[in-house]
Amino acid sequence: xxxxxxxxxxxxxxxxxxxxxxxxxxxxxxxxxxxxxxxxxxxxxxxxxxxxxxxxxxxxxxxxxxxxxxxxxxxxxxxxxxxxxxxxxxxxxxxxxxxxxxxxxxxxxxxxxxxxxxxxxxxxxxxxxxxxxxxxxxxxxxxxxxxxxxxxxxxxxxxxxxxxxxxxxxxxxxxxxxxxxxxxxxxxxxxxxxxxx
Amino acid sequence: xxxxxxxxxxxxxxxxxxxxxxxxxxxxxxxxxxxxxxxxxxxxxxxxxxxxxxxxxxxxxxxxxxxxxxxxxxxxxxxxxxxxxxxxxxxxxxxxxxxxxxxxxxxxxxxxxxxxxxxxxxxxxxxxxxxxxxxxxxxxxxxxxxxxxxxxxxxxxxxxxxxxxxxxxxxxxxxxxxxxxxxxxxxxxxxxxxxxxxxxxxxxxxxxxxxxxxxxxxxxxxxxxxxxxxxxxxxxxxxxxxxxxxxxxxxxxxxxxxxxxxxxxxxxxxxxxxxxxxxxxxxxxxxxxxxxxxxxxxxxxxxxxxxxxxxxxxxxxxxxxxxxxxxxxxxxxxxxxxxxxxxxxxxxxxxxxxxxxxxxxxxxxxxxxxxxxxxxxxxxxxxxxxxxxxxxxxxxxxxxxxxxxxxxxxxxxxxxxxxxxxxxxxxxxxxxxxxxxxxxxxxxxxxxxxxxxxxxxxxxxxxxxxxxxxx
Numbered sequence: 001x002x003x004x005x006x007x008x009x010x011x012x013x014x015x016x017x018x019x020x021x022x023x024x025x026x027x028x029x030x031x032x033x034x035x036x037x038x039x040x041x042x043x044x045x046x047x048x049x050x051x052x053x054x055x056x057x058x059x060x061x062x063x064x065x066x067x068x069x070x071x072x073x074x075x076x077x078x079x080x081x082x083x084x085x086x087x088x089x090x091x092x093x094x095x096x097x098x099x100x101x102x103x104x105x106x107x108x109x110x111x112x113x114x115x116x117x118x119x120x121x122x123x124x125x126x127x128x129x130x131x132x133x134x135x136x137x138x139x140x141x142x143x144x145x146x147x148x149x150x151x152x153x154x155x156x157x158x159x160x161x162x163x164x165x166x167x168x169x170x171x172x173x174x175x176x177x178x179x180x181x182x183x184x185x186x187x188x189x190x191x192x193x194x195x196x197x
Numbered sequence: 198x199x200x201x202x203x204x205x206x207x208x209x210x211x212x213x214x215x216x217x218x219x220x221x222x223x224x225x226x227x228x229x230x231x232x233x234x235x236x237x238x239x240x241x242x243x244x245x246x247x248x249x250x251x252x253x254x255x256x257x258x259x260x261x262x263x264x265x266x267x268x269x270x271x272x273x274x275x276x277x278x279x280x281x282x283x284x285x286x287x288x289x290x291x292x293x294x295x296x297x298x299x300x301x302x303x304x305x306x307x308x309x310x311x312x313x314x315x316x317x318x319x320x321x322x323x324x325x326x327x328x329x330x331x332x333x334x335x336x337x338x339x340x341x342x343x344x345x346x347x348x349x350x351x352x353x354x355x356x357x358x359x360x361x362x363x364x365x366x367x368x369x370x371x372x373x374x375x376x377x378x379x380x381x382x383x384x385x386x387x388x389x390x391x392x393x394x395x396x397x398x399x400x401x402x403x404x405x406x407x408x409x410x411x412x413x414x415x416x417x418x419x420x421x422x423x424x425x426x427x428x429x430x431x432x433x434x435x436x437x438x439x440x441x442x443x444x445x446x447x448x449x450x451x452x453x454x455x456x457x458x459x460x461x462x463x464x465x466x467x468x469x470x471x472x473x474x475x476x477x478x479x480x481x482x483x484x485x486x487x488x489x490x491x492x493x494x495x496x497x498x499x500x501x502x503x504x505x506x507x508x509x510x511x512x513x514x515x516x517x518x519x520x521x522x523x524x525x526x527x528x529x530x531x532x533x534x535x536x537x538x539x540x541x542x543x544x545x546x547x548x549x550x551x552x553x554x555x556x557x558x559x560x561x562x563x564x565x566x567x568x569x570x571x572x573x574x575x576x577x578x579x580x581x582x583x584x585x586x587x588x589x590x591x592x593x594x595x596x597x598x599x600x601x602x603x604x605x606x607x608x609x610x611x612x613x614x615x616x617x618x619x620x621x622x623x624x625x626x627x628x629x630x631x632x633x634x635x636x637x638x639x640x641x642x643x644x645x646x647x648x649x650x651x652x653x654x655x656x657x658x659x660x661x662x663x664x665x666x667x668x
Contacts, residue, residue: 110394111398114368114391114392114395115367115392129360133353136349149349152352153356156359156360156363159360163364163367164363164367165370167315167363167366168375170313171316171318171319174315174316174318174319175359178322178323181327182326185326185348186348188330188333189329189330189341189345189348
């Protein structure tokens with residue numbers, strides 16, 4: 001089950017890289033967050049870790065539900081451009097994505113035997129981080145950059161869940177709080193976008 | 198209870214910023230000044246002092262940093278009182294500035310006082326996010342663009358720090374359990390960490406994130422562009438408070454990394470800072486306006502502090518840190534007057550001041566300009582003497598004496614380039630260009646005077662003894 005969810009997590013992120021429409025990108029982000037939440041719930045159930053179960057539930061509520069919805073509302077409110085063609089051509093991106101995956105599996109090889117749990121999960125987390133960075137870099141519009149930032153946060157959450165079998169509850173709640181604050185700041189920054197469009 | 202008093206003034210500032218009444222207008226600067234009171238009380242309490250269990254612990258190092266930051270906060274608040282006389286800013290935007298300033302203080306206080314890597318990160322992220330809006334208070338396209346840049350690059354830097362923290366936690370969790378998040382527990386058990394390689398990977402990533410946030414290689418210009426686009430108090434906040442918070446984190450992480458493998462830590466930081474200084478010295482040489490000049494000089498000094506710290510010159514690093522925390526915000530705040538009327542040129546910037554306030558202003562700014570390049574009796578002169586002494590001791594103890602001495606000589610050449618440029622700029626400010634009358638307000642001179650008193654206080658025997666005791 002965990003392998004399947006990690007696979008879906010990576011697949012949604014890769015699909016997001018090729019998306020050219022904003023709402024579809026938000027959908028892939030929501031799905032990415034949903035798999036992350038389910039993953040935390042699955043691992044939390046296996047380890048009988050209440051903190052991880054709570055953070056899994058919060059992930060589903062906030063990241064798979066509230067944040068994509070808020071971003072959709074904001075994009076309507078400020079009439080953001082919904083056509084978001086990636087800056088990197090598809091044929092190059094198709095080569096770049098596997099290269100990143102191979103590179104990160106190679107990069108994570110010396111670390112992977114030192115962490116608890118499945119070594120490949122750490123490699124997937126690191127590759128997700130690079131793919132999220134790619135998502136931020138390949139777009140000129142603001143909205144995909146925001147989604148890239150949120151995906152990067154998901155990748156770090158995945159690393160925390162898989163490499164350490166869960167971060168302390170206090171840290172995870174703090175990260176959720178900062179994420180909500182980031183959304184407030186993004187809202188304030190978007191006021192200018194309204195004037196430009 | 199102490200934590201409540203520490204957080205009360207910034208929270209009051211945050212709450213008052215929502216009101217548009219006259220009392221709120223008075224309360225905002227008062228609450229900012231009031232930050233110093235609990236910090237000063239905390240500074241005098243016996244250490245270590247647990248503010249919140251193991252999570253927030255005050256010790257000599259972090260209370261010193263917090264005290265410096267709160268003095269800088271007072272200087273910035275004094276400058277904010279006359280901000281609208283130098284730049285166009287609406288009352289609403291100023292209130293919002295204070296709102297995020299309050300949040301910034303909460304984040305920074307948590308970050309500086311944290312004994313927990315997670316809380317350190319949460320505080321730093323909170324402070325980073327709150328500065329984004331402060332940049333945007335300047336309603337220009339450049340400030341808007343730079344606010345987004347700051348949001349994105351800052352987020353990447355902070356994510357790298359979190360990535361590093363997760364790896365450090367993973368490396369020590371089998372030994373310490375959830376206590377692997379605590380700086381003091383990690384420091385005590387550094388020799389027994391089961392996966393030192395994983396720890397070092399984590400440290401390298403966290404340090405990289407912190408270095409990017411401070412404008413080190415390869416992001417040397419991003420802070421300079423942001424500070425150029427934002428109003429000048431934002432730059433003072435960055436250099437005097439935010440960067441101090443980041444550096445406090447670097448001190449904590451590097452203490453542990455030094456115990457895990459000192460040679461690796463030293464080599465990593467030495468090469469990184471040397472590369473940064475190499476690029477920054479040439480960028481300073483080509484700087485054409487005050488903001489970029491001071492910003493790049495801030496990167497130079499942060500690199501030196503990191504270098505002195507890992508070389509074993511902790512006293513030198515802390516003295517340099519204190520001097521920089523006062524000098525750089527003072528210089529940034531003075532740009533409000535130096536560049537008044539949109540004149541960004543160096544020539545004649547120190548001419549055209551009349552009356553007692555004006556004369557005191559140019560005297561203090563001139564003094565700060567020369568103090569920042571370590572002319573004696575600047576505290577930076579002494580800190581660099583001790584710092585380079587520590588580096589030479591380190592070189593003698595290493596197996597690569599000649600290479601190390603060569604690198605130190607290169608460093609001195611780079612610092613000479615910066616010294617030459619600053620002296621040339623000072624001469625141009627004082628003796629070249631046209632003389633145009635500039636207005637200086639009482640609060641601005643008061644802010645500079647506070648920083649000058651702070652600099653003198655750093656050289657008092659009691660302060661020097663205190664800094665040596667931290668080392």
